[in-house]
Amino acid sequence: MKTELSYSEAFMQLEGLLEQLEDGDIQLDDLAEKVKQANELILICENKLRSISSEINKALAPNLPNDKS
């Protein structure tokens, strides 16, 4: 799993995996592997989202609505 994936790339891969999981007809070994991959992708997405949120908050901090400064 590449860690340098962007949020969008990671999320697209996650969606692909979810489709496969929902479809059923999958080897048991594969199922466990797919779930593992999905969890890794979820972790990447969560970390990316957290860092994006934090960057946005930092960028907008001086202009937050109702900020009189």
Added chain:
Amino acid sequence: MTQQIKLSQLVEQIQETIQERFEGRVYLAATQITNVKKYPSNRRCYLTLEEHDHGEKKAELKAVFWSNSYNTIEDFEKATGQLFTSGLQIICKVKVRFHKVYGLNVDVLEIDIAHTLGSIELEKQKTLERLLTENPTTIQLFDGAYSTINNRLPLPLIVNSIALITAPNSDGQRDFQQEISKNKHGYQFTVREFLTTIQGDNAHKLILQQLQLIQQSGEHFNAVAIVRGGGSATDFKPFDEYGLAKYVAHFPIPIYTGIGHDRNQTIVDQMAREQKTPTKVAALFIDHNFEFENRLMKLKTNFFNAVAAQIDNAKNHLNHAKRLVKLASPQAILNRGFAIVTINNKIVTNPDVIKENMELQTMLRNQIIHSTVTKKEENENGIEL
């Protein structure tokens, strides 16, 4: 030989003759007025009535408004927006009077205000027509409103640099500056004053000079305010003058007028943007900036909301994915009491592949049951969970 008489006797005879001829008669005289000297505290006005023909003086008489007719001057100024001053052409009712010491005089009883109003209006119409005729591409009339280069100019989003044309120490100057400096939003304006007399015969030239100075100053002004007022509601003649009106119409910075005239518009008002009073002009600039600030605040709020919505959306998608993955995990399936049926280590999702006597494995939460199929039948009713 001519008989010698005293001067007083001669004057008396003249007086008698004049009285005999003019006593009790009132005349309606069309005349130009000059040397107008008003004494409001005594309610008297002394002036000269003159008639000219092609530059040549044809007649002249001293005239007086006494206290009982002085109010006609005030009525005249109020109704016409025109100072009762030298140079005016008027029609007035007069009575001839001869005084032994002061000589021949006329008492002015009444001014024909309607005539002056008509003359002023006629003059204004002529000037407006001339403005349209001589400047067809830059001054136009649409639905009764004049569209000029100046009043078509957009006002910048923020107004903070204003050129103010007004009379020094006037009410107009004070009202405008007070409104600007005490605005409740705390906006900072730079107001550069261009002070001049804005009443009287030469006022139009002086105002025009100030406009030229504004252009030559090299300073960047967002708008020009021409204000006067507070006190007298008279003498709007300079604002109906062709040269000033034309200059205003073509001026490259938006001009706002607040010249204290609520009876009707002057021509300069029509060539620029009229706000009636100095306070209203100042308030317009403040409101204009407030409107921009409001738009900015709305944009800012919308932007913040959009960003927050994007993040929330992403979080929701991710949470949904997490739930799906969790549900799909084999261990989660088994933990919920379901079993996974496999044949040769492959999950069976299609029961058609299972035949009688076939060996299969049933995977439970912590055990695997190996079994052989002895019977197989359709599950027609399904399972209600």
